[in-house]
Amino acid sequence: KQEVTQIPAALSVPEGENLVLNCSFTDSAIYNLQWFRQDPGKGLTSLLLIQSSQREQTSGRLNASLDKSSGRSTLYIAASQPGDSATYLCAVTDTNFNKFYFGSGTKLNVKP
């Protein structure tokens, strides 16, 4: 059974810092990996999607990498801002029916 782990569970940084969130998964037979953002009381917003054949994806200040063979992904946030404060969830989809397996998330707080 696929297990997804995110480290750290919580992170507090001053504004302007670059930071890295980590995600690991136990079964490398994935279809894709996705990073989501979740604000309190809200649904999930997709940030970056990496297909299993890709190594990384970039969107603005965000860069996500994927090393499928080692079962790891990182989300790099450059020049963090208070508006980046949220919970970041990593999820992998299996190769059969496209269902997500989620990690427990990293709660990020960016202090002004």
Add this chain to the structure above:
Amino acid sequence: EAGVAQSPRYKIIEKRQSVAFWCNPISGHATLYWYQQILGQGPKLLIQFQNNGVVDDSQLPKDRFSAERLKGVDSTLKIQPAKLEDSAVYLCASSYRAGYTFGSGTRLTVV
């Protein structure tokens, strides 16, 4: 395009009562999912539909939870009777090929 619609947004019930949630997916999305997200955890898949057929309900507590997707469009998720540990956000999502969209969820509090 309109997003995934869910209602109600919030619900507070007493334990042993019943409750139902409704989801309207994006038009044309054949696959619909219900996830349960307990506070501090990631979402966990409860049930997955392909059109109006169930693909995976292995983590659905079938003694108290039920779900249906009539005509392959809207879906309802029901809990009867509710327990305290059912307090969570219930997220609906729909997908078509690689496109995947989540609704805003229904926050259930069981007291």
